[in-house]
């Protein structure tokens with residue numbers, strides 16, 4: 401099964417699409433087969449970042465014409481091993497998808513014959529975005545070193561964690577009612593995180609509550625700081641990590657620090673990923689480091705594929721049962737992985753920043 405890698409942000413315009421395009425190409429250049437998918441259904445532009453003309457049918461066609469297979473939408477790019485599934489932003493009605501349609505798309509994406517399927521998501525915290533983000537336990541959240549971006553990323557993670565929990569309880573169940581009550585109140589500063597609430601629910605509702613707790617514990621979002629400015633960046637990044645830990649019980653780890661690079665807007669204007677145009681530019685080198693890091697990690701299966709209740713996940717098709725099973729094993733695998741990485745947590749962003757600064761053009765990268 402392909403490894404799904406969603407890229408979200410909360411705040412718009414922080415670099416999701418350019419990161420998706422360049423990360424996809426960097427992974428392809430490491431020898432992986434990669435599909436970049438434009439899931440910003442309201443405002444698709446990933447094709448522009450990859451230099452593909454907007455002529456082919458995209459995901460909108462799949463939503464409207466159920467007979468079409470997702471693999472029929474695979475579009476060639478100019479780059480070896482890199483494919484695109486465009487978004488069809490111009491088709492009305494695709495911006496708000498039913499959960500069943502999203503689940504079908506995610507199931508089919510995970511079955512694509514690729515190593516990585518990169519999902520370029522829209523901005524904001526709508527359920528469309530959040531549900532696609534939850535296709536992996538380790539989605540990427542892009543932030544810029546500014547407080548609004550950090551706070552929007554936190555709100556996004558909060559919505560995602562809340563959605564993950566509520567999806568585990570059937571409509572009108574007592575557990576769902578308690579969660580809605582939690583959602584109505586303020587979490588911040590109460591000393592009781594979403595994780596604490598999930599632990600309590602798991603005790604009271606051993607079935608659904610335990611699944612919810614397991615899924616929340618497996619969630620391990622990764623952050624990329626883009627357009628690094630210098631002094632104070634690490635402090636802002638750690639603010640995100642600390643508030644997510646305190647209020648949600650989530651461990652957010654930084655996996656990349658990308659410098660502001662004037663060559664990047666130029667590359668967008670030329671409709672060519674910067675990694676192809678100038679692989680040694682500061683941004684390209686940062687992206688290639690992220691690609692090498694992600695490629696070097698043990699591959700985990702997609703998770704968070706739950707239906708409106710735990711039991712309905714595997715009900716539809718055989719493949720979907722495998723999807724759900726993989727989610728369960730990903731949950732326990734990720735917890736162990738989290739333990740193993742803990743010692744690095746306090747220094748990792750500072751280390752990434754120092755690496756980005758010191759990265760000379762001659763330093764070899766894969």
Ligand SMILES: Nc1ncnc2c1ncn2[C@@H]1O[C@H](COP(=O)(O)OP(=O)(O)OP(=O)(O)O)[C@@H](O)[C@H]1O
Pocket residue numbers: 409411412413414415416417418419440521522523626627628658659660661662664665666668683
């Ligand atoms: N590291 C960087 N250095 C310089 N410019 C950058 C950098 N990252 C992004 N940009 C510029 O910021 C602009 C917005 O980037 P992009 O379209 O990828 O954002 P987005 O998060 O996908 O936006 P949206 O939320 O609208 O989908 C682009 O024109 C891009 O060139």
Ligand SMILES: [Mg+2]
Pocket residue numbers: 416417418440445520521
């Ligand atoms: Mg975008």
